[in-house]
Amino acid sequence: MQTAEVIAINDSLGIILSQEILDKLQVGAGDSVHILEIPDGMRLVPYDAEFERQFKLAERVMEKRSDVLRKLAE
Template sequence: MSALKLTQIGNSVGVILPKEMLAKMNLGKGDTVYLSEAASGGYLLSPYDADFARQMEAARRVMKKRRNVLRELAK
C-alpha cells in the first residue's frame, strides 16, 4: 500500500501517482482511470472500466449473432 498526498492543482485537488505505480498500471499522461467502490467499503482505482467492458461484450454477442446482416450492410 502506498500513501499518497492530496495536492492543490488550480481550483481543484489532485493526487500525484508515483512513476512506479503508473508504469505498473501501464498509464501515462492523459490516460483515464476509473474510481469505483469496492465490496469491502473502500475504493478501487483502475484503468479498467467495468461498465464499458459489459457493453463491449453485449456488442460482440450481437455482432456474432448478426454477422451476415452486418456483412450485407458493409457492402
C-alpha cells in the same frame, strides 16, 4: 503500502501517483482510469471502454431488478 499526497490544482484537488504505481496501472499522462467504489475503499483500474460498457449494463440490471437481487441475497 504506498501513500499519495493530495494537492491543490487551481480550484480542484489532485493526487500524485508514483511512477511505480503508474507502471503497475499501465497508464501515463493523459490516460483515464476507472475509480470503483468497493466495500473497503476505492480501486483504480485503467480505463477500458468494454469494461465501462459492461459496468453500465450491470448497473442498469441491478437498478431494474433490485427486488430480485435482494431476494437472491437472502
